[in-house]
Amino acid sequence: MRLTRLEIVKLPGIEPGFAVEGLSGGIHLIVGPNAVGKSSLVRALRFLLEVPKNGDPPDLYVEAVFSTTESTWSVSRQGGSITWRRDGRLAERPPIADPDEFFYYRLDLEHLLAAEAEDRRFLREVRRQLQGGFDLAALRREAPFSVTKHAGRSCRRAFEGARRTYFQVQREYQALQQEEAALPEMEAKQKRLEQHMRRLPCLERALEYLRARNERVRLDIELAAYPPHMERLQGDEPEHLERLREETEQLRKERFKTEALLQDALGRLEQSGFAAERPREEDLEAQRDRLGELKRLRERREQEEEDLLAALVEYKQACRDLGAEAATAPNLSPEVLEEAAELAERLHELCSRKRELEWKAERVGERPSRQEIDQIRSGLDALQAWATAEEISSNRLVRVPLALILAGSAVALVEGLIVGSPWLTAGAVAAVLGTFWVWWWYFRSAREAAVTKWKATGLVGPEEWSRAAVEARRRELKEQELQLEQGLLADRERRQAQTDLERLAAEEAAARDACRRLRARTGVDPEKTLDFARFHVLVKQYQQAVVQREKKEGSIQRLESEIASLTDALAAFIDRWGEPPVDRSVPCLEAALKTVARRREAAEDAEHEVRSNTSELRRLEQALADKRQEQLSLLARAGLGEGQESELRDRCLRLPQWRELKRKRDETKGHEDGLRKSLEAEPEILEVAEREGQPWIERALGEARRASEEYRRASEELARLRERLENAGKERKLEQAGGEMERARAALEDAFEQALRAETAQFLLDEVERQYQTEHEPGVLRSARDYFATFTNHAYDLRLDPGEEEFIAAATAEPGRPLRRIGELSTATRMQLLLAVRLAWISRLEQGREALPLFLDEALTTTDVERFTAVARSLQSLVDSEARQIFYLTARCEEAAMWEKAVGQSPHVVDLAVLRFRTTEPNPALYSVPQWGALPEPAGRSPEQYAVLLGVPPVLPESGWEDTHLFHILRDDLELLHRSLQDWRISRVGALETLLESPHASRMIPDKRVRETLRLRCRVVRTWTEARRRGRSRPLTRGDIQISRAVSERFLDAVCELAEQYGGDAAMLLARLEAGDVKGFGSAKIAKLAAWLDEHGYLPAEEVLDKNGRWLEVLRVLGSSAEPGEIRRVVDWLEAGMSRDPAVLEGDRDG
């Protein structure tokens, strides 16, 4: 369906309206400055084809005419009304795309490059069809069918680390083993050194021996100068002599003093009188005992006398208690006691009776009067009479007969009245009246008589004359009567007692007199016997007092006798030893006895002193003799005689020096002998030492000391080595490291197998999907593939990414048909792919319907020549193959020429400015071909100079091989480079390759060899770029770091700066972080960041290829299809081209 005319009569923003007419098939360029109405054409068409909406302009008026092979269709819209006509007649809407699908017919560049929602919808639809309703993509993403791209890398690193550790331990053991191998040699050396060293102490001893011997000889000479027998001296001999002299003098003085003491003792012995005989100490002691006994007896007697006095007092008190008047003893004979008891009992009885009568006589009370008693008794009789009358009147026995009489009388009265007998009636009446009179008279008169009688007594009456009150008053009177009668009886008893009391008083006086007489006669008071218990106690106390008094009297008598005996004995003893006592009193006896004792003691002391002084005199004599002998001996020991004390003192003064010399000499000699003896085990050294002397020894000693030091060092080294050997292996480091390595290896193997299993699963899914697609490929995908193949001249095939919801392109011309995602395609190819997809989708929508024109609204305005050319050719092929009408809207008039240049034919141009504003003289400049910039000719310039002149950008592998400037592959043909840039407007390798693959290639580059060379160079660029990118990640950006969440806000700026500083190189960033470039960013954070970077491919596992590696890789891929020299040349150019400085394009940034 071709649009032939479009008229805008009324449309907001378009004034006045205009019409575009005479439109045919093919491509139409709608040109005109901005706001001239290009987009309004599309808008107007949309208003015609879409369903009217509320927001549409109300005064809308547009018309359009379409033609098909069969008919002409016109459509007009006025306001909200759309009218279709077919061949001038009203008709329904033709079979074209649905109203809401017109959107797909309008395209722009941004639209094409962005995967819009409708494309994704298309994609989903295709996928759904291709997978038979199964979600294979979801399955692909599930574990264990999917592993991350970088699976196993951490395992590999762990394994490498474990292996390094293992080899390190192994190397340590090997080194130790080598040292162990050297052990015998070390031991032999140690043995040799030990032999040398063993002479060292011997030589040292030999040297010391010689020195000691020389010293001893010198000391012998000095000693020879002293007098003989110096060795006999003690050194203290002068002091000793002086001390002996002083001691002799002292002894003499003591002898004189002792002789005086002896004479004094002899005199005192004589004076004591006991020189010849004296009492023995035992006898004196016996007399002292007697004296003590005497004192004790006398004290005891005094005590007994006091006790006797107390006993006498008690005795007298006992007598008095029994009734005796004087100190005479009471008579306690049975007769006396019986008499006393009788008297006492008689008296007691009389007293008892007397007290009883006194009590009766003393009772108080008045005698009651007889009239009062009689009054009460009369009152009682009156009350009794009233009560009796009252009782009879209330008695039933009385009432019932009266009632019976009344009843009988009544019956008789009634009978009398009935029968009419007047008698009977009168009798009955009389009986009744009589009965009543008897009852009233009897009882009333009896009670009244009783009351009258009561009143006559003069007593106070009852409160009322009722039965209860009368009875109460009667009980009161009864009690009063009883009390009055008792008063009469008591009065009679009192009078009788007074009479009896008078009689008893006379009897008591007689009894008391008899008692007094008995007491005077016997000393016993009869009244005491009345209380027998008390009397018994008194008797007992009396008897005890008698016994006590007699006992004390006896005791005193015995003591008197003993005292006399002792006194006699003492007096006799004192008399015997010449001390007659003055009297026989105890003090005198005691003083005499002490005198005897003192005299005896003085005699004893004097005699003892005589004996001791005699003995002392003998001792002093002997001591004086000894001292004399000692002095002589002392001198003789030094070889001197009597009188040579001064010589002895002189020798003693020199003795310390002699002794010191002698000591030294002896010591030296002892040392010398000891050393010589110890050297006897080494006779050779001893002999040489004694023969050669000290110099030889000193030389030999120096050598031995050096050997000893060497031995010590060797021994230490050996000990250290042995310790290391001993300890080596105890921790089983090798086994542990091996275990860790095996463990890491197992993990790596697991990861490997897991990866291959997952890949197997992916393979199976690919196979299933491919097979299913092959058998059930939907037409829409086929259509897109056809479009894409057409647009790219079959350089690419269109596929669906098996894992992602994305299209991919398969480069059919390249070996292995490498697959490229949209992002990996050049912009032109990408546009072609998306255009193909869009057209396929439109084709699906148009199935069975009429086709509509496409509108490209300034789609290529901002694109470069290469893209423009690619898209223009694609669109032209669409026009050629489908007769699709295409409108291209642009503000740039020069694009008409570009279209012509790109596709070889001129499009139909509609200049809206002319159309609308009738401009008859359009500006020729609008149609002039733009000047692309006059490029300078190479003109003998070197390639480097020419590159600088052109401003050639450096080779940036990370930007993709397609964007590599042509200069980098045409250094050897600057003319061709100039022509490509100037004439073909191709500056990038990608565009060149597209050109070479297009049908126009032969026309533009007639020389086949040149075309082949250029194709080869394009492939070199691609291969080299891939090799250069191997092992290198894409640059790490701030956004990536933020997404990782491994860097907190605190460190974000610092880490990002560091990353930027190293060009986004993740590995370098980690290295610098580990080196501490960002303070405080710890190892845990670094590890987290490293894990994320690794997981997301910023730390590629592949080794980075160096310059040579890249060359070899390119040679490996392309070596079989091209001359190595040619490949080498291009590679060198590319390597040189990586310099950022165009002036230094020969540099190698990988250096």
Added chain:
Amino acid sequence: MLRILAVGDMHLGRRPSRLPEGLTPRAGELGPAAAWQRIVEEVLRENVDVVALAGDLVEHEDDFFEAYRTLRSGIQRLIQADIRVFAVAGNHDSKVLPRLAREVHDLRLLGSDGRWESVTVESNGETVTLWGRSLVPGRERDNPLEGVSFERGPGVNLGLLHCDRDQPRSSYGPVSTVELQSAGLDGWLLGHIHRPDSLEPPRPFGYLGSITALDAGEPGPRGPWLLEISRGCCERVEHWVLGPVRWELLTLDCSNLGDPEEVEHRLLAACRKLNETLDASRRPPEVVGLRLRLEGRTGGTAEILAHLERPEYREELPVDPRRHFFVDRIETAIRPQIELEQLAARADPPGLLAGKLLLLERPESDPERRAFLEQLRRRLEPQASEATWRELGHRSIDEDDLARWVRDMGLRLLDRLLMQREAQDATHEA
């Protein structure tokens, strides 16, 4: 009676691999050193007369500080108990054993110069002549029996050799079974291959195997072999199973599961049954690693695997408090309830996948099967040759691996696809 204990590959200095994380600190106590200690204790207890060591006694030929000392200590204990010890060197201990023989006087290293050497032992009226030849550096590729004829010694004649049997291109003493059998000896006690043969009286012949499992690839009982020589012949052979670690391949039938959770009970029941058999060992293992193979016919493989692939089972299974069971790996061969052939008749993705799985059931020589696996190999090779795996060395992917992976992954995928379909059906019905 004369009792000989033949000890195969020990690899002292190595630790058992693939133990769970929790057992890693104890790995040193569960390795060959522990097994060697058990052997020495058992030999001293059981009055063994001769101990014959068949080479590869240590893991590293220059490990003179760890394994060497462990080995020396054990041998010295044996010799102090008047037990005769003979050994031949393997490819791992060409340095260690000669030095040990020099240091420990009564240790007899046979054929240390690469020539056959015999020794005759008498005990309790029985006589054995032991022939041995060590693997000598520089002559490993030589056939040890080439041009050799044995002049029989007194009593039973036994050969002790570290060699690679029936591997003519081997670098470790290649020798053929026929040569060994025709050598004229009464038995061969071989070292090098860790998988033990079944040694039978009266002619014990074969590999002794490792003394304990070193990795998951060494399943089943491990330990030395006791040979009892009586009445002039080998009357009895006993495998002393005493490795502290044991690996087992356990097949679990997942058919007729009422509830996917029931598979755990089945697993534990199977483990307990296995545990009972382990108790009968001379020295039961302390650790048992399991590789599970799930078989049967059921749906919901993913759920079953979710139950069995629990991380705690990777660490320990609650089987026996005396013994540490754990699951190392699970391989599934569970088939869907619909026959693969029936599925393969369908044109949808499950049907196509079933068709791929059925390819594996064809003979290995089937061209389509081979082409399919070859296609997979080409697909995997770039991945297998990635730098990440370089440290594993060159790993050739054989057809068995490919078929195993296809079967495992294919069945898992098929299960998931069928579940997707069930879910879709359920949605439609709803």
